[in-house]
Amino acid sequence: MTNTTARVYGGDENTMFMEFLKGSSDAFSYFYTFFINDLYAYGISLGGSEDIVKDAIQDIFLKIHSNNQKKFSSIEHLKFFLLKSLKNKLYNIYTSKMVSTASPITEEALEFSISTTVLDTIINEEDRIIIQQKIDNLLTKLTARQKEAIYLRFIQELEYAEIAEILNMTQHGVRKLISRSLKRLRGEEQLLLIYLLKHFCS
Amino acid sequence: MRDNQFRGYTVIDLLKDEDFLRWQLLKSEEDALFWKNVINRHPDLAPIIEEAISLYKTSVRFNNFSMTPAEISERREQLQYVIGQKKKKNARYVMLRAIAVAACIMVAILPFLWKKSEDVQQKDITTFAQALPEVDFNDTDTRLVLGEDQVVTLHNTESSVQYGVDDIVADDNIILQKEVTTSYNQLITPHGKRSTIIFSDGTKAWVNAGTKLVYPNQFSKENREIYVNGEIYIEVVEDKNRPFIVKTKRMDISVLGTKFNVSAYEVDHINNVALLSGSVSIASAIHKKDVVLKPNQLYSNTEGTPSIKTVDASMYALWTQGLYRFESEALGDIIKRLERYYGVKITCDDQAAHLKCSGKLDLKDNLDILLTDLTRALPINYLKNADGDYTIY
Numbered sequence: 001m002t003n004t005t006a007r008v009y010g011g012d013e014n015t016m017f018m019e020f021l022k023g024s025s026d027a028f029s030y031f032y033t034f035f036i037n038d039l040y041a042y043g044i045s046l047g048g049s050e051d052i053v054k055d056a057i058q059d060i061f062l063k064i065h066s067n068n069q070k071k072f073s074s075i076e077h078l079k080f081f082l083l084k085s086l087k088n089k090l091y092n093i094y095t096s097k098m099v100s101t102a103s104p105i106t107e108e109a110l111e112f113s114i115s116t117t118v119l120d121t122i123i124n125e126e127d128r129i130i131i132q133q134k135i136d137n138l139l140t141k142l143t144a145r146q147k148e149a150i151y152l153r154f155i156q157e158l159e160y161a162e163i164a165e166i167l168n169m170t171q172h173g174v175r176k177l178i179s180r181s182l183k184r185l186r187g188e189e190q191l192l193l194i195y196l197l198k199h200f201c202s
Numbered sequence: 203m204r205d206n207q208f209r210g211y212t213v214i215d216l217l218k219d220e221d222f223l224r225w226q227l228l229k230s231e232e233d234a235l236f237w238k239n240v241i242n243r244h245p246d247l248a249p250i251i252e253e254a255i256s257l258y259k260t261s262v263r264f265n266n267f268s269m270t271p272a273e274i275s276e277r278r279e280q281l282q283y284v285i286g287q288k289k290k291k292n293a294r295y296v297m298l299r300a301i302a303v304a305a306c307i308m309v310a311i312l313p314f315l316w317k318k319s320e321d322v323q324q325k326d327i328t329t330f331a332q333a334l335p336e337v338d339f340n341d342t343d344t345r346l347v348l349g350e351d352q353v354v355t356l357h358n359t360e361s362s363v364q365y366g367v368d369d370i371v372a373d374d375n376i377i378l379q380k381e382v383t384t385s386y387n388q389l390i391t392p393h394g395k396r397s398t399i400i401f402s403d404g405t406k407a408w409v410n411a412g413t414k415l416v417y418p419n420q421f422s423k424e425n426r427e428i429y430v431n432g433e434i435y436i437e438v439v440e441d442k443n444r445p446f447i448v449k450t451k452r453m454d455i456s457v458l459g460t461k462f463n464v465s466a467y468e469v470d471h472i473n474n475v476a477l478l479s480g481s482v483s484i485a486s487a488i489h490k491k492d493v494v495l496k497p498n499q500l501y502s503n504t505e506g507t508p509s510i511k512t513v514d515a516s517m518y519a520l521w522t523q524g525l526y527r528f529e530s531e532a533l534g535d536i537i538k539r540l541e542r543y544y545g546v547k548i549t550c551d552d553q554a555a556h557l558k559c560s561g562k563l564d565l566k567d568n569l570d571i572l573l574t575d576l577t578r579a580l581p582i583n584y585l586k587n588a589d590g591d592y593t594i595y
Binding site: 025029032033036037040041042044045054057058061062065066113114115116117118119121122123127128130131134135137138139150151154155178181182185186 | 214217218219220223224227228229230232257260261262263264265266267268269274275277278280281282284285288
C-alpha cells in the first residue's frame with residue numbers, strides 16, 4: 001500500500017481507447033459516459049453551479065472531438081486532460097464573471113471542498129452519521145488546496161506531475177502539500193509547534 | 203503503543219477510528235506500517251481490518267455528485283447532434299472557401315490576362331522603385347530597408363548582406379523574416395561605402411558606392427527581378443525557369459545565368475553594361491529591338507544614344523577588388539567615380555574635366571595618394587580645402 005496506486009483500466013476500456021484514438025464516435029460516446037460523473041463531481045467540488053459545470057463539460061468534449069483525438073497517450077492522460085480543461089474553463093468563466101461585477105479576482109475563485117457521503121450499505125444510519133462526522137472532522141483540518149491535492153491523488157488517482165499542473169505548482173510542492181496534510185491529520189504539526197515554543201521560551 | 207486498544211474492535215469500530223480513517227484517506231506508508239504492526243500483534247484482527255477496508259471502499263464517497271443516467275444519455279445525444287451539425291457546416295465552409303479562393307485568384311489574374319500583350323514586367327518593381335523618395339547618398343551608413351518601416355543600419359565600409367531561407371544576415375545582424383507576403387527591400391549604399399548582397403537563389407551582387415538596390419524579399423516563381431540605381435557587378439546563378447532581370451531607369455537586362463557589370467547611376471550621362479560571361483538581353487526605350495550582348499562587349503547608353511563595343515569586360519568589375527582601370531575616359535567621369543567611392547566632394551575645373559586619360563588606380567589607397575599620382579600623370583594640381591573637399595585645377 002504505497003502512494004502509487006494508479007488505476008489500471010480493464011480490457012474493455014483499453015480496446016475502446018484504441019478505437020477512440022482512431023476517431024470512432026462509439027468510443028467517443030463511451031468515454032463521455034465513462035468520465036462525465038468524475039468531471040461533474042470535480043466541477044461541483046470546485047464550487048461551480050450545476051448548469052455551468054454541465055455546459056463546460058459539453059464544451060470540453062466538443063473541443064476534444066474537433067481537435068485531434070489522436071493526441072492522447074493513455075486513458076489516464078485523457079482523464080487528466082479532461083479534469084484540467086474543466087478547471088481552466090470554470091476558472092475562466094468565474095473570473096470573467098467577477099470582472100463584470102467589478103469584484104477582485106482571487107485564487108479562491110474555485111475553492112475546493114470535500115463533502116463525505118457514507119452510502120446506505122450494511123451500516124446502520126446511526127453509525128453512518130458518526131463515520132461521516134469523523135471523516136469530516138479530519139478533513140476540516142485541511143486547507144482547500146490540500147483537499148484538492150488529496151482528492152486528485154487518492155480519489156481520482158492522478159500522478160503527482162499531473163496534479164502539479166492542475167494546481168499550478170511544482171511536483172515537489174504537491175508532495176510537500178500532501179505530507180503536510182498527513183502531519184496535520186496526525187496533529188504532529190501542532191505538537192512540533194508546542195515543542196518549538198517550549199524550546200525557545202525556556 | 204496504543205494498538206492494544208484495538209482488541210475486540212468490530213468493523214464498525216474501525217470505521218469510526220480516526221487512525222483507521224486517516225490511513226484510508228491518505229494511504230500513507232507510515233500508517234500502513236502502523237496497521238501492519240497491529241495485525242502482527244493481533245492476528246485475529248486481520249480479517250476485521252480487511253473487511254473494514256472493503257466496507258470503507260464500498261460505502262464512503264467523496265463529493266458524490268452525479269448526473270442521472272437519463273440525463274447523461276440525453277446530453278450525450280445532444281453533443282452528438284452538435285458534432286454532426288458542425289461536420290456539415292465544416293464541409294460547407296470548405297466548399298465556400300474553395301469558391302472564395304477561386305474568385306480571388308480570378309480577380310488577381312484578370313488584369314494580367316487583360317494586359318498580357320503589354321509589357322507586364324514593366325509593372326511593379328520599377329513603379330515601386332521609382333516612386334520611392336530620393337535618397338541622400340551622403341549618409342554615413344549603409345542602410346538595409348525591410349518592407350515599409352524596418353531599417354537596419356550597417357556601419358562597415360564594406361557591408362555584406364545575405365538572404366537565407368528565413369533569415370537575413372547583415373554584417374553582425376541576424377534578422378528573422380516573419381512575413382511571408384512579398385514586399386520590397388532596399389539596400390542603400392552611400393558614397394564612400396560598398397556592400398555585397400547574396401540573394402536567396404545564391405546570386406551575388408557587389409554594390410558600388412552611391413547605389414540603391416531594390417528587390418523583393420522573396421523572388422517570385424516566374425522571375426527574379428531587382429532594380430538598380432547605381433552600379434553593381436553581379437554573378438547570376440542560372441535558373442532556366444526563372445530569368446533574372448536587372449531593371450534600371452534606362453534599360454532592363456534579362457539573363458539566365460551570367461556575370462556582368464551594370465553601371466546605371468541615374469545622375470550619370472553614361473550608363474553601361476559590361477558582360478563578362480554568358481549572355482544578356484537588354485531592353486530599352488532607345489531601341490526597338492532588344493540588344494543581345496556577347497562576352498566582352500560593352501553596351502553604353504550615352505545620353506540616349508546606344509552603342510556597343512568590344513572591351514576587356516573584367517576591367518569594369520575591377521572596382522569589386524578595389525581597383526579602377528580606365529581607358530581614354532574623361533577626367534570628369536573618373537573624378538565622379540572617386541567622389542562616390544570615397545564619399546567626398548571633388549570639384550574639377552571645366553578644362554581639366556575634359557582631359558582624357560587611361561590608367562589604373564588602387565582604390566584601397568588613401569585619396570590623397572591617389573590624387574598625387576594623378577597630378578604626376580596629368581597637367582593638373584589639387585587642393586584639399588579646410589572642410590575636407592577637394593579642388594582640381
